[in-house]
Amino acid sequence: MDRAEVDAKIRELAEPFNKKGVDIKEETTFQNDLEFDSLTVMDFVAEIEDEFDIIISMNQQAEIENYGQLVDAVHKLQADA
Amino acid sequence: MSEGIIQPDQPETLEGDGKDLFSKFDDIIALREGLLASGQEDPFNLVMEKVLSPTRAICNGRETILLGTYNYMGMTFDPDVVEAGKQALADFGSGTTGSRVLNGTYQGHKECEEALREFYDMDHAMVFSTGYQANLGIISTIAGKGDYIVLDIDSHASIWDGCAMGQAEVVPFKHNDIEAMEKRLKRIPEGAGKLVVLEGVYSMLGDIAPLKEMVAVAKKYGAMVLVDEAHSMGFIGEHGRGVVEDAGVIDDVDFIIGTFSKSVGTVGGFCVSNHPKFEIMRLVCRPYVFTASLPPSVVATAATSIRKLMHGSNKRAHLWENSKNLHKGLRDLGFQLGTEEPQSAIIAVIMPDLERGAAMWEALIRNGLYVNLARPPATPANMTLLRCSLCAEHSEGEVSQILEIFEKSGKEIGII
Numbered sequence: 001m002d003r004a005e006v007d008a009k010i011r012e013l014a015e016p017f018n019k020k021g022v023d024i025k026e027e028t029t030f031q032n033d034l035e036f037d038s039l040t041v042m043d044f045v046a047e048i049e050d051e052f053d054i055i056i057s058m059n060q061q062a063e064i065e066n067y068g069q070l071v072d073a074v075h076k077l078q079a080d081a
Numbered sequence: 082m083s084e085g086i087i088q089p090d091q092p093e094t095l096e097g098d099g100k101d102l103f104s105k106f107d108d109i110i111a112l113r114e115g116l117l118a119s120g121q122e123d124p125f126n127l128v129m130e131k132v133l134s135p136t137r138a139i140c141n142g143r144e145t146i147l148l149g150t151y152n153y154m155g156m157t158f159d160p161d162v163v164e165a166g167k168q169a170l171a172d173f174g175s176g177t178t179g180s181r182v183l184n185g186t187y188q189g190h191k192e193c194e195e196a197l198r199e200f201y202d203m204d205h206a207m208v209f210s211t212g213y214q215a216n217l218g219i220i221s222t223i224a225g226k227g228d229y230i231v232l233d234i235d236s237h238a239s240i241w242d243g244c245a246m247g248q249a250e251v252v253p254f255k256h257n258d259i260e261a262m263e264k265r266l267k268r269i270p271e272g273a274g275k276l277v278v279l280e281g282v283y284s285m286l287g288d289i290a291p292l293k294e295m296v297a298v299a300k301k302y303g304a305m306v307l308v309d310e311a312h313s314m315g316f317i318g319e320h321g322r323g324v325v326e327d328a329g330v331i332d333d334v335d336f337i338i339g340t341f342s343k344s345v346g347t348v349g350g351f352c353v354s355n356h357p358k359f360e361i362m363r364l365v366c367r368p369y370v371f372t373a374s375l376p377p378s379v380v381a382t383a384a385t386s387i388r389k390l391m392h393g394s395n396k397r398a399h400l401w402e403n404s405k406n407l408h409k410g411l412r413d414l415g416f417q418l419g420t421e422e423p424q425s426a427i428i429a430v431i432m433p434d435l436e437r438g439a440a441m442w443e444a445l446i447r448n449g450l451y452v453n454l455a456r457p458p459a460t461p462a463n464m465t466l467l468r469c470s471l472c473a474e475h476s477e478g479e480v481s482q483i484l485e486i487f488e489k490s491g492k493e494i495g496i497i
Contacts, residue, residue, distance in 0.1 A: 039463070043306055049265075049268070050264065054268065055252055055265060055268045059248075060250075
């Protein structure tokens, strides 16, 4: 899957969690812009993990602050899997 | 250093508009001040002026029924336990002033570990200075960089801190979700070390884990299993060994973590295991090595209490009765509870929000009942909970009294 396909899939998965309908850009942050709390993060990460059959450990999650970084990480993880 | 006395060593004004390292706590300071400004007694600053028994104390000048102490088996005032402590204090002094691996292992520490081995029928037992340190130490030591820890999202802080300290890859799964756990285990790269961390009883809602299924799944993927049985020791399972015993999987788990600060009635933590190399932990586990060992009186009270808990089946039965009666009574009054059926000695009453939860807590304490107020972020799903933990020493009459206080307070606050 190329980066654009990964992006499209994650965008689709993010939609139900994006309660305020924020316009998601590469630099959109999960904590401040999307206001995800820890439980939302867990559910959202679980959806992505199941979709791409990967693990995004808490350690890796700590490095991901914005949407672009998430797409990059998932793109790399699913390529390596 | 100053070049001259005219020049100060530091800039005269701090940069950042009065911000310092404490600024990160401003939100929580504001939350707390807001709560107290409404005339609340501080739920996190209660002082017990006198403790009358395992179930009664004088709190803020009032005689109060204790329903939030985790003193499940009521061992704190057991005459044999108290006597053992006094004797050890007289014979061995007030403290060891040393690490277990240097001058801090007394006969009492060995006897305490012997009592634990017998209690759990396991080959090895290691006593830590607190339950927190037992989880911190064992988890951080056995799962290091490159290893994977798969754990329930509702795990206790000591488990999370152990994960962080060991620098393993941390992979949480949805609370008690067997399928979510299996999916994560399945995706771990081949050859990586795997540790599954579970709890027998989860202390926030008082629910138990489906250990029979979960341990089987963990074993299927070649993971080691650690189960924290802090809230079950002494009364769940035929011999009080915990949910692992009740679920029939005690022989399949690699480590059981426990504490002396609940059913045992003092302070301290432990790990028991049948792993043939377990004893090496004493040399490589930093939270075990780099702290002073428990005072002789504490290990003496713990050992005595553990041995008495081996024969506590009557008390156990009464505690279950209490748990069932309280659960049914609260539900009949119209309170929303954390579990459909009572699963442990913890009954969690779910509050509509933090404000009314705090108001209810205060009404209960005013009416002579102490429970734990648990609030986000320590709670699952950001709930505000009034956690009730029962004691085998609560009489049937006391449970009725507790229910009366809940009814009165709930009506005062208008949540029932």
